[in-house]
Amino acid sequence: MDQLRIRGGRRLSGEVAVSGAKNAALPELCAALLTDQPVMLRNVPRLRDVATMRKLLENMGVLTQVHGERGGLTLHAADPIDPVAPYDLVKTMRASVLVLGPLLARFGRAKVSLPGGCAIGSRPVDQHIKGLQAMGAEIVVEHGYMVAQLPAGQTRLKGARITTDMITVTGTENFLMAAALAEGETVLENAAQEPEVTDLAEMLIKMGAKIEGHGTSRIRIQGVERLDGCDHTVVADRIEAGTFLCAVAATGGEALLHHARGDHLDAVIDKLRDAGVSVDEMPDGLKVVSPGAATLKAQTFRTTEYPGFPTDMQAQFMALNCVAQGASSVTETIFENRFMHVQELQRLGAKIHIDGRVALVEGVERLSGATVMATDLRASASLVIAGLVADGETVVDRIYHLDRGYDQMEVKLRALGADIERLS
Numbered sequence: 001m002d003q004l005r006i007r008g009g010r011r012l013s014g015e016v017a018v019s020g021a022k023n024a025a026l027p028e029l030c031a032a033l034l035t036d037q038p039v040m041l042r043n044v045p046r047l048r049d050v051a052t053m054r055k056l057l058e059n060m061g062v063l064t065q066v067h068g069e070r071g072g073l074t075l076h077a078a079d080p081i082d083p084v085a086p087y088d089l090v091k092t093m094r095a096s097v098l099v100l101g102p103l104l105a106r107f108g109r110a111k112v113s114l115p116g117g118c119a120i121g122s123r124p125v126d127q128h129i130k131g132l133q134a135m136g137a138e139i140v141v142e143h144g145y146m147v148a149q150l151p152a153g154q155t156r157l158k159g160a161r162i163t164t165d166m167i168t169v170t171g172t173e174n175f176l177m178a179a180a181l182a183e184g185e186t187v188l189e190n191a192a193q194e195p196e197v198t199d200l201a202e203m204l205i206k207m208g209a210k211i212e213g214h215g216t217s218r219i220r221i222q223g224v225e226r227l228d229g230c231d232h233t234v235v236a237d238r239i240e241a242g243t244f245l246c247a248v249a250a251t252g253g254e255a256l257l258h259h260a261r262g263d264h265l266d267a268v269i270d271k272l273r274d275a276g277v278s279v280d281e282m283p284d285g286l287k288v289v290s291p292g293a294a295t296l297k298a299q300t301f302r303t304t305e306y307p308g309f310p311t312d313m314q315a316q317f318m319a320l321n322c323v324a325q326g327a328s329s330v331t332e333t334i335f336e337n338r339f340m341h342v343q344e345l346q347r348l349g350a351k352i353h354i355d356g357r358v359a360l361v362e363g364v365e366r367l368s369g370a371t372v373m374a375t376d377l378r379a380s381a382s383l384v385i386a387g388l389v390a391d392g393e394t395v396v397d398r399i400y401h402l403d404r405g406y407d408q409m410e411v412k413l414r415a416l417g418a419d420i421e422r423l424s
Contacts, residue, residue, distance in 0.1 A: 010418055012255055016255065018236045031207070040231040041072070044234055060083065085111070104148050110147075128174050129141075135186065136151065138150070192305070251418075254288070267301075271309070272288075274297070294325070315338070318330050318341070344373060344374075372387075376401055384409065
């Protein structure tokens with residue numbers, strides 16, 4: 001199992017390119033199931049989750065081909081397609097539930113294993129099931145699988161008004177894809193507003209879908225009889241960009257993050273600026289300048305749905321707070337089990353106290369290198385940031401979590417001057 005070895009204390013300076021967003025690429029890979037024409041995706045990140053999704057689609061019969069240009073991938077879901085997502089391919093990745101909507105919409109049936117992924121709390125699929133049932137699907141859960149089909153004599157899903165009990169990103173994405181080929185109008189209330197959802201909608205529109213309101217809490221979709229192929233570039237990963245912003249903020253230095261979108265990171269950038277970090281929009285990305293954590297002011301924040309402070313940035317910003325001046329509180333409202341990195345940060349010398357869903361952080365002058373264990377994807381990133389500022393050597397175990405969501409993170413950090421290497 002691979003590890004990362006980090007020798008801390010170096011300022012980060014230089015330029016890196018932010019990869020395509022994992023949380024946009026995964027549903028967009030699934031969207032290829034909606035048409036029998038080839039789909040060309042560009043800027044697809046090289047991630048474990050992307051490789052798993054590609055393998056899942058190939059197992060169904062989708063033809064895929066990687067192109068020489070960076071991040072190019074063609075998918076062709078021509079008949080015959082076997083609409084089954086088996087447990088062995090689904091167990092490591094919750095996003096695999098995203099095949100359910102497009103399979104039902106185009107083929108009228110699907111058998112999808114209940115998903116796995118990071119153990120950061122409850123993310124039930126019941127909202128997906130209820131929404132697709134509202135569109136006329138018959139769905140039962142048996143033997144660990146969601147078995148879905150259209151009623152006898154029905155050839156298409158039916159448009160419906162869907163109001164979820166909570167904001168669900170993958171639920172919104174599943175409904176978007178299903179509604180694109182449904183009969184009539186579908187209205188999604190309480191829809192997720194994340195940029196990755198908007199990017200999926202833009203891709204579907206290129207394929208011939210009729211969608212309005214994406215990027216707001218109410219999305220309208222007029223179903224069409226068929227969709228065509230398209231050529232689409234995956235939006236830049238705002239969480240990768242935010243992670244590098246926090247890393248440079250903590251270590252000090254100056255970096256240009258190519259392709260990063262400031263309008264996708266407003267809540268994070270506001271907190272960084274309040275802390276004393278300079279973040280400026282450039283023609284092709286974001287420029288960040290920081291004097292280093294020792295002169296920064298710790299920031300209190302609460303995670304919430306987009307456009308609020310993202311839960312996927314909570315751990316990374318907490319690592320920055322650990323070495324900034326003063327005390328802060330971090331409130332996690334999205335997932336009930338997303339403070340698993342705290343114990344590992346404490347091993348490095350961080351002062352953090354947990355009270356329910358609130359972490360109380362007292363900044364310290366320095367952290368000390370140690371061997372720590374990654375517990376989930378974003379926790380991994382927080383430990384890397386802490387290791388970059390810690391005295392001595394830090395070894396991060398179980399970085400397969402990191403590889404699920406970051407495209408060659410250690411290579412990019414080395415390009416900025418970090419002393420970091422992967423150990424096999």
